[in-house]
Amino acid sequence: MSVKGFKFAAVEAAVKKPGRLDFGLIFSEAPAVAAGVFTTNKVKAAPVLLGMERIQEGVCQAIVVNSGNANACTGTRGMDDARETSRLVAEGLCISDDIVQVASTGVIGQALPMERLRKAVPKLIEGLAGGTFEDISCAIMTTDTFPKMEVRHGEASGVPYTIAGVAKGAGMIMPNMATMLAFIVTDAAVERSWLKKVFSEANDASFNIISVDGDTSTNDTALILANGMAGNPAIGEESKDADIFRANLQEVLLSLAQQIVKDGEGATKFVRIIVKGASSVADAKTAAMAIANSSLVKTAFFGQDANWGRILAAVGYSGAQVDADRVALFFDDVQMVQNGFFAGGTAEELGSRVLKKKEFTVTVDLKLGQGKATVYTSDLSYDYVKINADYRT
Structure with a gap:
């Protein structure tokens, strides 16, 4: 996967334990227009606080990220470590420190192993000569079982461009945002103010409509860099190519969001929840998220039990x-409830067959208005408990 002007690298720094890529770098050959969305959790990790401060300028040239350690709830030392990591990378790249973004994911409450990171930075920068975006997708994994990537191609004023993205996330997944990292790069030229707007919209239509377990993390970060090296006239609100760029961006983010749900810790089901006929869109999303977050509903999905009563209760x-x-x-297309009552007949048998599938849709029609919303969720299995009971060991 190639995006003009971007280079990538990932190395093993043994942040949590040896034997895997866990330290990554995304570098743009020119400063890029940038936008970001961060966790709404009031307990924010050091890299999130630093990132929120730096993204205000709307420019970024490098992202340095580690997995295995969240650098969250680490106080003054955590901020010092985030800043030092940024400074070391900036010095190695010969760029300004304030256009480097830092991201971390992993265990909360432990200091970063800075001695190991310091040693790894030179190798990381050397790796830009031959690294790939795929390396980044692997380096940011924690409990993920597969790397998550997506790409779209488009044209602006006849000039081809690429939008590519990677993400991580499997547990602590809940909108606004989720325990996830997502990095999107594009060689398209995009106006700064419009990029911020369209990226926020794309997040609302993707990462903010998913749930695995209803938990919101301390480290959630989604960043987009547009370096303009495709050579197109900058895309903005009034550009004839704006709608195509917006659609391509939303497709990249939605695919990554769906991949996160499919990789939910211990998940065996991918479920689309549609609520329609609500009095408003906000009501539809509220109802859909209640279904998606219900432990009783999610365990019924895992048990392949057509327990429609739990859904109505939610x-x-x-x-x-x-x-x-x-x-x-x-x-799916099997009606389980009509006018608030069990549909009867063969509904139980047919509904149970639907729940045996790996992917299916639950549709609730409130018949009160035109409001409609779709969210994505997974089931809740034995393995979810096992994975999270042993997460720090």
């Missing part, structure tokens, strides 16, 4: 406007 306590006597519910 809708009922969600806070959305509901008239129980109007509600309809479907598993």
Whole structure:
């Protein structure tokens, strides 16, 4: 996967333990227009605080990231370590320190092993000569079982460009945002103010409509860099190519978000939750997220139990406007509930067949208005408990 003007590298720094890539670098040959979205958790990791400060200028030339250690809840030392990591990379690249973004993911509450990172920085910079974007996708994994990547190609004023992205995330996944890192690079030229707007919109339509376990992390970071090296006239709100760029960007982010759900810790099901007929879009999303986050619903999915009652209960306590006597519910195209009551007949048998599939859709029609929302979730399995019980060991 090649994007003009971008270089990549990843090395083993043994941040948590040896034997894998865990320290990565994304470098743009020219300063890039940049935008970012960060966790809404009030407990924010050091790299998030530093990133939120630096992204205000809207320029970035390098991203340095480690997995295995979140550098969260580490106080003054954590901020010092984040800044030192940035400074070491900036010096090695001969660029300004304030256009380097730092990201971390992993165990909370432990100081970064700076001695090992210091030794690894020169190797990381040397690796830019032959590294790949795929290396970055591997280096940012924690409990992920597979690397997550996506790419789209487009044209602006007849000039071809590429949008590529990598992400990590498997547990502590909940919108606004999730325990995830996502790095998007494009060689398209994009106006700074519009990039910020369109990236925020794309996040709302992707990373903010997923849930694995309802937990929001301390480290969530999504960054986009547009270095303009494709050579097109800068794309902005009024550009004739704006809609195509927006669509390509949203497709990249949505694919990455769906991959995160499919890789949810211990997940065996990928479930699309659609709520329609709500009194508003906000109500539809509220109800859909209540279903997606319900442990009882998610364990029923894992057990392949067509327990529609748990879904109606989640809708009922969600806070959305509901008239129980109007509600309809479907598993794929099998109607389980009509006017708030069990549909009867063979619905139980047919519904159970749907839940045996690896991917299926749950649709709730509230029949109150035009509001509609879609979210994506997974089931909750035995392995989720095992993975998180042993996470620090």
